Amino acid sequence: MAELYSTFSRLLKANPASTLIDFGFVPPVASLESQESSYHPFLLIEGNLGVPANAIPPLCRFSHSVFFKLANQFSADHKCLADSDLDELDASSTCLLLMNPEIYTAWNIRKKLLALQRLNATEEMALIDLVLSKHPKRPAAWSHRAWLLPRLRETSTNIDKLLTHELKICDQAAQRHRMNYHAWTHRWKVVRTAPLDFRLSAFKSTRKYISSHISEHSAFAHALAVLESILKDPDFTTPLELFQEQVLESMKLIVSYPGHKSPWCYLQGLFLISGRCGLSTVVVDARVREELGIVHSVAIETVDGSQFSEVDVMDWLEALIQKHTFDVSQKEGGILVPLFQFASWIIQASKRVIESRKGVAESGTIWHNQIEIALDFQLYLLLGVDGVDDIKMDLKQNVKDAGGWPSFLLAV
């Protein structure tokens, strides 16, 4: 065990985290026997470090005993430790945390070593990068990162580069584990206090991420938070345009990827934050009542056989939105949001997209999901709106007629 640990420490001393790209566990090897001339049984190929699965338990147990023995002495009085002991504390905690980043006491000792300037902050960030490459959602590693970042910021000469690196690490962690709450929250902590330009570019990159990760609700929620901070920024000059563009974009996503919940949540969110951003009032007017029932009738209408290409449908949808919504709204000094029209258009457009993909086995389920989410969306937006009891009742009847709906839709 001691030899395994010392080989691993020797490897990391010669190849510190800042020279490594990726860390991971690899299949077990026949012999864990160390060889002086190499790093066997560890793999090091072009900056990729691999630990064989059968080396993990002995490595953990040995580094654990080294670490906790020294850590207890250190906590009692750090001055009683020799320089070599402090180096050992660094090596053993590094080894331990690469195997199990949840041992928060080991991160804490490293914080103390950083304060004593026994460790270098930039190199420490590289170690966290390496740990996250294997363990992208371990909260203690993210917590250590959040603690370290402001310290690096204080001494950094290139804040933009520092923050851009944070976004890169968050994106990688998000790619490695979908719906990674810690990665998206860290990204938000980095972005929310950044200058407007940085937030705008972070928003752009998140939108790009969304376009290839349609079920990543975390990314949509993050985009919405960043968008709100941009819309509320007094230095941002075109909030209405950006808002309209986002409404349109989310509707296009809903139509292009029918049956997915995330883009609907985003559209819902746009309506709900618009008031807080001083952009619109949600108006339920007479025309809404005329539109009532469209979703229902589309749902039961038989396929008429007409074929549309996806592009046609998008153009049609875009023209419809431009014509009916924003022209009207600007005259009235705010964005008029005829709730039911939105959902109805989306459903009509979706139907054509789904028809154009006829032959796809799941199209029936997709269609059912899309209708279900649309009804849910409509009812949801009426929450807390006065004077629409009759509309709610009608919608609930639709829900009931369709059968098999969640009980809360009928309870509200």
Next chain:
Amino acid sequence: MTPKLAVAKHVTYVQELDNKKDSFEYWAGEHLRLNGVYWGLTSVHLLKHPEALDSAQIIEYVMSCQHTNGAFGGHIGHDPHLLYTLSAVQILATLDALDRIDADQIATYVKSLQQPDGSFSGDEYNEIDTRFSYCAVNCLSLLNRLRQPYIDVDRAVEFIHSCKNFDGGYGSVPGAESHSGQIFCCVGALAILGRLELIETDRLGWWLAERQLKNGGLNGRPEKLEDVCYSWWVLSCLSIMDRIHWINRDSLVDFILNAQDTEGGGIADRPGDVSDVFHTLFGVAGLSLLGYPDLEPVDPRYCMPCSVIKRLGIQ
């Protein structure tokens, strides 16, 4: 066919956790052992088998995790943290052993973690999270120290309220994505503090009810898989807000029961997976909230037996 709740198997499962000391998995979970003890102890209490574990032994173990500042670490030799301090206080409260600790000292420690904006850091290193607001509020409530000169309750409420999102849910910090675990922490803390009027009940209830999937299980966020622990995080909030009837009770009960290991005992995150003590507690607690027969009633704010909360004189 859905099996019945395998009470005896689960009790044995929890009893035997400690006999696995030599296994690497058990050993590797050392840093949160104190949480594990809370999960196991609360499980057997809710299963109406409080005699299954040795109280004196547990109390000695808990005390061995305490530091000189009154706070607790996750295990002997691990640093103090609010997460483990709450578990320690919950365990001691359940075992009627709060006289073993100095409540004023712990309340002073908790106070030292409150930030000017009312939020709480988990330890001295300033990580802010609404989970820690919950830990602080729950812990001080159990210790009957939810008042001056300890924490600033109004500020604590203000911070939690600032984490409310447009969808009615709550995240870990202001603006972070709504997450059922964080929502439980915020709603639970507001319930303990008697400030439920700050919650958008219908909007949040809707969001929570939407967590139920076709197979009856609940997920923690949109587009996630169902998971037994969310039976607790989601259900406890719906219960606090009196909206438990918004989800389908029978299909959720079936989902939890199908996630049991009816041979080896314990409950897994979902049917077919390996059981663990964390999901065992939250599965059993969820069943208790759903009114499953012959279980001890659970308090949705504290995730502890109602009888314990009553004994402490908490309303």
